[in-house]
Amino acid sequence: MKIEYDRDTCIGMFQCVDEWEKFEKNLDEGKADLAGAEEVEEDVFVLEVPEGEELDAEFAARVCPVDAITLYDDDGEQIVP
Numbered sequence: 159m160k161i162e163y164d165r166d167t168c169i170g171m172f173q174c175v176d177e178w179e180k181f182e183k184n185l186d187e188g189k190a191d192l193a194g195a196e197e198v199e200e201d202v203f204v205l206e207v208p209e210g211e212e213l214d215a216e217f218a219a220r221v222c223p224v225d226a227i228t229l230y231d232d233d234g235e236q237i238v239p
């Protein structure tokens with residue numbers, strides 16, 4: 159499972175932070191940070207979801223009010239949103 163985070167779209171509501179520890183509050187910038195993610199283009203971050211953390215990642219993606227978080231399964235199919 160792969161997670162893609164569009165940090166430009168993030169409005170800093172921090173619901174994702176409560177769902178998955180990989181999302182961290184960055185209060186200075188009013189955005190979440192996705193720990194360990196690779197920036198694949200400007201403000202777009204991608205991370206392979208570690209085994210056992212799939213459900214947390216899915217909850218984080220589902221609670222984001224602006225759909226800044228997208229999840230893909232191992233076949234590349236978009237799962238959330």
Ligand code: SF4
Pocket residue numbers: 167168169170171172173174175181189190221222223224225226227
């Ligand atoms: S839930 Fe969405 S808008 Fe809120 S901090 Fe996380 S990514 Fe940003």
